[in-house]
Amino acid sequence: MSVQENYKFVQTTRASRVAGLAGVVILIALIAAPWWAGRGDMRLLSEIFLYLSLAALWNLLAGYAGLVSVGQQAFVGLGGYGLFALAMFFGIHPLLAVPLVALIAAVVALPVAVLIFRLSGAYFAIGTWVIAEVFRLGFAQVTSLGGGSGTSLPIGIVKSIAASRSMRESVSYWMALGMIVLVLAVVYFWLRSRHGFPLTAIRDNELAAKSLGVDIWRTKFQVYVLTAGLTASVGALIFLQKLRISPDAAFSVNDWTAYVIFIVVIGGIGTIEGPIIGTLVFFLLRGFFADLGTAYLIILGLVAIVVILKSPTGIWGWVSKKYDIALFPLARRVIRINPSNEDRNAS
Amino acid sequence: MEWVNAIIQGILLGGLYALFAAGLSLIFGVMRLVNVAHGDLIVMAAFLALVVTQTLGIHPLATLMIVIPVMAGIGYALQRGILNRTLGDDILPPLLVTFGLSVILQNGLLEIFSADNQKMNAGAIEIMSIPVADKINIGVMPLIVFGVAVAVIAGLQWVFYRTALGRAFRATSDNQSIAQLMGLNNKHIFGLAMALALVVVALAGVFLGVRTSFDPSVGPGRLIFGFEAVIIGGLGNLWGTLIGGIILGVSQNIGAQINPGWQLLAGHISFLVVLAFRPRGLFPRIEG
Numbered sequence: 001m002s003v004q005e006n007y008k009f010v011q012t013t014r015a016s017r018v019a020g021l022a023g024v025v026i027l028i029a030l031i032a033a034p035w036w037a038g039r040g041d042m043r044l045l046s047e048i049f050l051y052l053s054l055a056a057l058w059n060l061l062a063g064y065a066g067l068v069s070v071g072q073q074a075f076v077g078l079g080g081y082g083l084f085a086l087a088m089f090f091g092i093h094p095l096l097a098v099p100l101v102a103l104i105a106a107v108v109a110l111p112v113a114v115l116i117f118r119l120s121g122a123y124f125a126i127g128t129w130v131i132a133e134v135f136r137l138g139f140a141q142v143t144s145l146g147g148g149s150g151t152s153l154p155i156g157i158v159k160s161i162a163a164s165r166s167m168r169e170s171v172s173y174w175m176a177l178g179m180i181v182l183v184l185a186v187v188y189f190w191l192r193s194r195h196g197f198p199l200t201a202i203r204d205n206e207l208a209a210k211s212l213g214v215d216i217w218r219t220k221f222q223v224y225v226l227t228a229g230l231t232a233s234v235g236a237l238i239f240l241q242k243l244r245i246s247p248d249a250a251f252s253v254n255d256w257t258a259y260v261i262f263i264v265v266i267g268g269i270g271t272i273e274g275p276i277i278g279t280l281v282f283f284l285l286r287g288f289f290a291d292l293g294t295a296y297l298i299i300l301g302l303v304a305i306v307v308i309l310k311s312p313t314g315i316w317g318w319v320s321k322k323y324d325i326a327l328f329p330l331a332r333r334v335i336r337i338n339p340s341n342e343d344r345n346a347s
Numbered sequence: 348m349e350w351v352n353a354i355i356q357g358i359l360l361g362g363l364y365a366l367f368a369a370g371l372s373l374i375f376g377v378m379r380l381v382n383v384a385h386g387d388l389i390v391m392a393a394f395l396a397l398v399v400t401q402t403l404g405i406h407p408l409a410t411l412m413i414v415i416p417v418m419a420g421i422g423y424a425l426q427r428g429i430l431n432r433t434l435g436d437d438i439l440p441p442l443l444v445t446f447g448l449s450v451i452l453q454n455g456l457l458e459i460f461s462a463d464n465q466k467m468n469a470g471a472i473e474i475m476s477i478p479v480a481d482k483i484n485i486g487v488m489p490l491i492v493f494g495v496a497v498a499v500i501a502g503l504q505w506v507f508y509r510t511a512l513g514r515a516f517r518a519t520s521d522n523q524s525i526a527q528l529m530g531l532n533n534k535h536i537f538g539l540a541m542a543l544a545l546v547v548v549a550l551a552g553v554f555l556g557v558r559t560s561f562d563p564s565v566g567p568g569r570l571i572f573g574f575e576a577v578i579i580g581g582l583g584n585l586w587g588t589l590i591g592g593i594i595l596g597v598s599q600n601i602g603a604q605i606n607p608g609w610q611l612l613a614g615h616i617s618f619l620v621v622l623a624f625r626p627r628g629l630f631p632r633i634e635g
């Protein structure tokens with residue numbers, strides 16, 4: 001009696017099937033939001049989707065590939081400026097520009113990665129920050145995009161998205177919703193695909209992964225370029241909603257990196273569920289402390305530090321360990337399918 | 348002549364950058380920790396000096412008597428209280444904790460002091476200069492800063508290679524467990540290293556506040572300059588760090604000479620060029 005007959009590998013869990021079903025219901029409700037939600041709610045939801053996208057991407061980068069970047073604002077800003085430049089100088093429809101900037105950013109990320117991958121560990125983090133600074137200072141020199149003070153998207157281009165204001169708001173909401181679905185799907189299937197094994201191996205132990213023949217550089221390189229492209233698309237959508245861009249807003253380390261890092265750390269780094277929980281906590285806390293302004297950032301920073309020291313895997317790590325659940329299962333579980341055979345073998 | 352002047356002033360500016368970098372280099376050398384809050388600690392030291400001059404009415408340079416011990420104390424407490432718990436094989440916790448610290452410090456300073464530009468007035472010494480040639484004057488203050496930077500690096504070099512403390516630093520850096528077996532208390536050694544690093548941060552902060560204007564948001568920029576100086580010079584080489592600072596200062600001033608908007612960009616580009624052609628820096632000594 002061979003072992004294979006008694007056991008099988010499964011990747012789904014009951015929680016994941018329930019979560020999948022609930023996800024479909026929630027998604028349908030969210031698609032219909034323009035018919036039941038107010039304008040303010042839709043703006044908030046879009047913001048949540050875009051932050052969640054950034055968080056999920058940063059988590060893939062830092063939590064799985066071990067590439068702790070504090071310079072992802074480089075690609076958020078590049079995406080925003082890319083959309084403005086494509087629309088204003090080349091007359092490309094803004095909605096078409098959103099996927100285009102992903103390609104542009106991925107191409108830009110190739111030489112950037114080759115350069116900053118020479119820095120190891122923590123110095124890599126600061127290297128990414130230098131890159132973001134170079135982009136910020138560089139775009140501040142482009143006078144046709146308003147230089148240091150920035151520019152607004154011309155009204156003609158804004159109208160080309162949709163004629164009426166409510167339709168524009170709905171379109172931009174659906175784009176944000178589409179973005180988060182795309183990002184979560186890409187992250188999930190990337191990790192479940194053949195790319196996933198080397199990545200989770202690197203997450204767990206880089207040295208061990210290397211000794212098992214994982215090409216560390218190549219694996220990290222692919223993730224860096226992938227996240228750069230998607231981050232740029234998110235950036236394009238962020239500034240398509242704002243309709244105004246400036247170097248300081250586009251390459252803000254607080255807005256596009258500090259918040260995102262805190263979200264992921266609090267929710268649970270290195271898990272798919274973590275960024276989702278973190279984003280919900282972030283927006284919930286913001287509802288209470290929004291009036292505090294900069295003090296809110298201080299509170300978030302303190303919470304993040306306490307989480308790293310006390311529960312390094314964040315809220316989700318604590319929950320999933322305690323209750324053994326996974327909404328987006330990546331692990332393959334060994335299930336015994338024929339207990340009687342097993343008993344007979346044992347005796 | 349303008350160009351010669353730009354280069355000379357750039358060299359002197361490089362001294363300040365070397366001061367930003369020395370503390371960063373020190374703690375990386377001892378415990379492989381990159382302190383993302385380093386720049387914000389420099390700015391905090393500058394604000395501390397500002398408060399001291401305003402309340403006691405003493406000269407900015409005299410505030411060092413207070414700022415240095417206070418910062419050293421903060422460094423030791425920070426290391427023993429928080430950072431020691433993050434050290435280990437995983438680089439993520441120290442990086443994220445110091446990043447959180449950076450955001451907290453920056454916004455804390457913003458709450459207390461507002462976003463206004465501040466500067467400390469050092470009096471007559473600020474405008475004194477030594478004429479060396481036609482249209483080239485060397486400011487006394489920049490010269491003092493440069494001299495202090497050289498002295499700090501010589502001092503750190505001496506501590507590292509000539510004292511019992513330095514031996515302990517090098518021992519823990521080489522192998523933590525064996526250092527512990529030899530009777531060293533690593534946690535205490537790391538605390539002392541961070542205290543020493545913040546002594547340099549105190550000097551950097553006071554001289555930053557005297558040489559240029561500052562506000563709560565400039566910390567990350569100082570961190571980046573210090574980091575670039577370290578990488579250009581080569582990891583673990585203190586004299587290399589001084590040269591890295593000088594290269595950075597000179598390239599910034601040359602960039603500014605061409606176009607004022609290119610000052611910072613030129614510095615970053617010289618860093619990226621070094622990274623592209625000499626990834627381990629110009630004078631590397633230890634493995635990253």
